[in-house]
Amino acid sequence: MSLPLTIDTTSSCCMPPLTSTVTVDEAERIAHVFKALSDPTRVRLLSLIAATLGGEACICDLIDPVGLSQGTVSHHMKLLAEAGLVTREQRGKWAYFALADGALEGVAASLRALS
Numbered sequence: 230m231s232l233p234l235t236i237d238t239t240s241s242c243c244m245p246p247l248t249s250t251v252t253v254d255e256a257e258r259i260a261h262v263f264k265a266l267s268d269p270t271r272v273r274l275l276s277l278i279a280a281t282l283g284g285e286a287c288i289c290d291l292i293d294p295v296g297l298s299q300g301t302v303s304h305h306m307k308l309l310a311e312a313g314l315v316t317r318e319q320r321g322k323w324a325y326f327a328l329a330d331g332a333l334e335g336v337a338a339s340l341r342a343l344s
Contacts, residue, residue: 265312
């Protein structure tokens with residue numbers, strides 16, 4: 230019995246070549262959103278806003294429920310806004326936040342696109 234002298238590298242052993250279902254830009258955007266959601270305080274802040282009757286909350290109303298300073302809550306809200314999860318409206322001294330239209334549905338769609 231003789232063995233081949235070269236190995237055929239033109240074909241894969243079992244599977245077709247792998248291809249990604251998301252582009253590099255899409256993956257970066259999705260990762261940015263999930264990074265914003267990776268902190269439990271930010272998830273709680275989103276939950277608090279979603280639970281309000283008018284669908285929006287003043288920053289002053291978000292401080293006590295999470296037990297953090299106004300500056301820290303503002304920082305968390307800035308990250309959520311940068312990720313496109315909330316909108317911010319300045320009314321005099323206070324900032325009001327609301328869930329961005331379709332933001333949570335977009336997060337769910339991003340997860341479905343990965344499967």
